[in-house]
Amino acid sequence: MIVRIMGEGQVRLADSHLAELNRLDDELLAEVRGGDEDGFRRTFHALLDKVRELGEALPDDALEPSGLILPAPGATLDEVRALLDDDGLIPSV
Amino acid sequence: MSGVMKRMGMIFRAKANKALDRAEDPRETLDYSYQKQLELLQKVRRGVADVATSRKRLELQLNQLQGQSTKLEDQGRKALALGREDLAREALSRRAALQQQVTDLETQHTTLQGEEEKLTLAAQRLQTKVDAFRTKKETIKATYTAAQAQTRIGEAFSGISEEMGDVGMAIQRAEDKTAQLQARAGAIDELLASGALEDQSGVARDDIAAELDRISGGTDVELELQRMKAELAGGSPQQAIEGGKGEQQDAPRNTDKFNKQ
Numbered sequence: 022m023i024v025r026i027m028g029e030g031q032v033r034l035a036d037s038h039l040a041e042l043n044r045l046d047d048e049l050l051a052e053v054r055g056g057d058e059d060g061f062r063r064t065f066h067a068l069l070d071k072v073r074e075l076g077e078a079l080p081d082d083a084l085e086p087s088g089l090i091l092p093a094p095g096a097t098l099d100e101v102r103a104l105l106d107d108d109g110l111i112p113s114v
Numbered sequence: 115m116s117g118v119m120k121r122m123g124m125i126f127r128a129k130a131n132k133a134l135d136r137a138e139d140p141r142e143t144l145d146y147s148y149q150k151q152l153e154l155l156q157k158v159r160r161g162v163a164d165v166a167t168s169r170k171r172l173e174l175q176l177n178q179l180q181g182q183s184t185k186l187e188d189q190g191r192k193a194l195a196l197g198r199e200d201l202a203r204e205a206l207s208r209r210a211a212l213q214q215q216v217t218d219l220e221t222q223h224t225t226l227q228g229e230e231e232k233l234t235l236a237a238q239r240l241q242t243k244v245d246a247f248r249t250k251k252e253t254i255k256a257t258y259t260a261a262q263a264q265t266r267i268g269e270a271f272s273g274i275s276e277e278m279g280d281v282g283m284a285i286q287r288a289e290d291k292t293a294q295l296q297a298r299a300g301a302i303d304e305l306l307a308s309g310a311l312e313d314q315s316g317v318a319r320d321d322i323a324a325e326l327d328r329i330s331g332g333t334d335v336e337l338e339l340q341r342m343k344a345e346l347a348g349g350s351p352q353q354a355i356e357g358g359k360g361e362q363q364d365a366p367r368n369t370d371k372f373n374k375q
Contacts, residue, residue: 025280027284086273
């Protein structure tokens with residue numbers, strides 16, 4: 022599975038790690054929806070750290086779409102919510 | 115239940131597919147997309163240049179503020195040498211306010227540097243991907259058969275369009291940040307120009323200098339006398355009263371940490 026961290030690039034992750042990531046991912050969505058700023062921060066960075074730790078960077082010339090995409094590390098809860106509610110934030114190509 | 119990662123993945127894919135579906139002939143999509151990629155690359159390079167310009171401006175301001183700070187410190191020292199503790203206190207409290215600005219600007223400087231680094235890396239990544247896309251595009255066109263083209267074009271296109279979406283947002287973020295900083299920098303420039311920097315006392319900034327000038331009408335004589343007295347008393351002249359009128363120290367004495375161009 023290929024995962025992109027926005028602003029950082031893509032990594033490839035063994036499928037065996039997905040269960041753990043999914044758990045954090047679902048938790049994160051609940052925190053975004055519930056507006057739990059502290060929880061969001063914690064879970065978001067735990068998720069980013071996990072992806073960085075377990076993933077292997079794709080070469081720069083790879084042209085593969087990602088199965089999963091994470092917001093940039095500096096993103097706030099509001100920004101993430103806006104990304105999910107309104108895909109107008111992501112520039113069309 | 116799907117999480118943030120999954121949903122964002124879906125949004126990006128939907129965007130890419132929508133763009134792909136608009137095309138009559140997939141080969142046109144390839145060329146059109148390639149043009150868009152080149153445009154985005156230009157934009158990213160401009161973005162990097164803008165951030166760099168902002169960063170340099172900040173460095174300039176930091177140096178100016180440091181200079182002001184040094185000047186106030188010297189004024190404080192001189193006022194103290196002339197026995198005017200009230201003036202010295204005023205100069206030093208203004209200097210403290212300035213230091214607050216300096217700390218603030220240093221934080222922003224670090225932020226901008228980080229932004230610049232990220233954008234530079236993003237530009238490199240995008241450049242490499244654009245080159246890879248061009249190669250792939252030519253291969254697909256050379257061996258074009260309508261049956262397999264859709265799939266292969268779709269794959270290459272999703273990959274690059276996701277990258278473009280990501281970089282596009284990074285550029286947007288950098289532009290927003292830069293614009294905010296530019297506005298603040300403009301305000302600080304005005305303050306520096308008017309000399310009214312962070313003046314909590316509400317009096318014009320150069321009143322200290324004016325007062326010092328006024329009382330140092332006889333300063334040089336006073337200082338000379340003190341020096342002689344000190345010598346006669348067998349002591350050494352005070353360091354603190356070195357540098358009388360006509361020896362304005364404009365040159366900031368601080369590090370040139372922010373002077374790299």
